[in-house]
Amino acid sequence: MGVIGYGLGVVGAGIGIGLAALGATSSIARQPEVEGRLFTVFILASAFVEALALIGFVVTLIA
Amino acid sequence: MNPLDVLGEEMDELVNSFSSEPIVGDLNVGLTQYTFWMFVAIALLMIVVFVFKKKQAAAGMLPKGRFMNGIEFLVEYCRDDLCKGLLGDSWRRHFPFIASVFFFILANNIVGIIPGCKPGTGCIGTAAALALVSFVYFIVMGVRSKGPIGYLKSLAPAGVGFPMNALVWLIELFSTFLRLVTLAVRLFCNLFAGHVVMGAFALLSTLFLEPLLQGFSLTALGQAGASAFWLAILLIIYAVEMLVAVIQAYVFTLLSAVYIQIAESTEH
Numbered sequence: 303m304g305v306i307g308y309g310l311g312v313v314g315a316g317i318g319i320g321l322a323a324l325g326a327t328s329s330i331a332r333q334p335e336v337e338g339r340l341f342t343v344f345i346l347a348s349a350f351v352e353a354l355a356l357i358g359f360v361v362t363l364i365a
Numbered sequence: 366m367n368p369l370d371v372l373g374e375e376m377d378e379l380v381n382s383f384s385s386e387p388i389v390g391d392l393n394v395g396l397t398q399y400t401f402w403m404f405v406a407i408a409l410l411m412i413v414v415f416v417f418k419k420k421q422a423a424a425g426m427l428p429k430g431r432f433m434n435g436i437e438f439l440v441e442y443c444r445d446d447l448c449k450g451l452l453g454d455s456w457r458r459h460f461p462f463i464a465s466v467f468f469f470i471l472a473n474n475i476v477g478i479i480p481g482c483k484p485g486t487g488c489i490g491t492a493a494a495l496a497l498v499s500f501v502y503f504i505v506m507g508v509r510s511k512g513p514i515g516y517l518k519s520l521a522p523a524g525v526g527f528p529m530n531a532l533v534w535l536i537e538l539f540s541t542f543l544r545l546v547t548l549a550v551r552l553f554c555n556l557f558a559g560h561v562v563m564g565a566f567a568l569l570s571t572l573f574l575e576p577l578l579q580g581f582s583l584t585a586l587g588q589a590g591a592s593a594f595w596l597a598i599l600l601i602i603y604a605v606e607m608l609v610a611v612i613q614a615y616v617f618t619l620l621s622a623v624y625i626q627i628a629e630s631t632e633h
Contacts, residue, residue, distance in 0.1 A: 342446070342619070349551065349613075356555055
């Protein structure tokens with residue numbers, strides 16, 4: 303059951319990172335000169351989202 | 366025999382092997398396997414610094430060779446991207462702190478990625494201690510630039526009416542303390558989860574190879590093929606983990622810099 307719950311949690315994180323990547327790629331396509339700064343923001347946002355999925359993973363394993 | 370049948374037990378054993386075990390002393394006063402590898406990482410970092418210093422004294426200010434240029438690139442990256450880019454004029458004051466946190470976490474993560482070693486940051490204690498240091502640092506910096514009352518007041522945004530003001534202040538206070546938790550948990554979970562996933566694929570790879578070692582048959586050969594497939598995935602995940610080791614050091618340091626910048630900024 304825990305594994306199924308973790309899978310459900312990953313759906314959210316997947317949507318989140320997908321949206322972040324969508325925003326980053328379309329912004330870079332419009333304004334290629336901001337790529338360097340956008341990369342930082344994108345990595346930061348992905349790390350925020352990814353942390354939620356990883357908390358789910360670790361809680362699945364520990365609990 | 367299906368190798369997947371024993372995977373559950375093996376996974377439990379794998380996860381248990383990640384809990385802190387004391388090598389010397391006990392869990393209160395002593396050395397766990399994580400702290401041991403943390404000291405190894407610190408020693409390696411110091412060796413790198415001293416070798417760099419010695420080479421620099423010999424070669425003058427001009428960097429020569431791959432080693433010196435690599436270290437210089439890392440330090441300059443930390444200075445330009447993390448400090449100057451985010452902190453603006455006050456970067457010089459915070460650079461020692463930011464750089465020490467970055468290189469400490471980076472050394473720990475890279476040592477942890479070597480097979481057989483453990484990441485010092487992969488146990489919740491080290492990660493929480495690092496987060497606490499960062500938390501105290503940015504609060505002290507905020508108090509130093511605005512005064513204790515001024516810092517507490519600056520948590521609420523200016524230009525909001527009275528009742529909403531208090532509510533926003535409470536939420537901001539809560540989220541400030543939440544930063545402590547999220548910094549620690551993010552670092553710990555990334556390292557822990559990455560190592561569990563690598564361990565799981567290593568286990569799959571060995572379990573599927575086992576039937577072939579016991580006796581030759583067609584199913585055993587097929588399972589050995591699956592084992593090679595798991596090994597390929599393990600190598601890919603290993604490469605991803607190398608990336609994660611750097612990115613997590615970067616993210617932790619970047620967030621610390623952002624928090625310092627928020628604490629020090631006058632307009633909010």
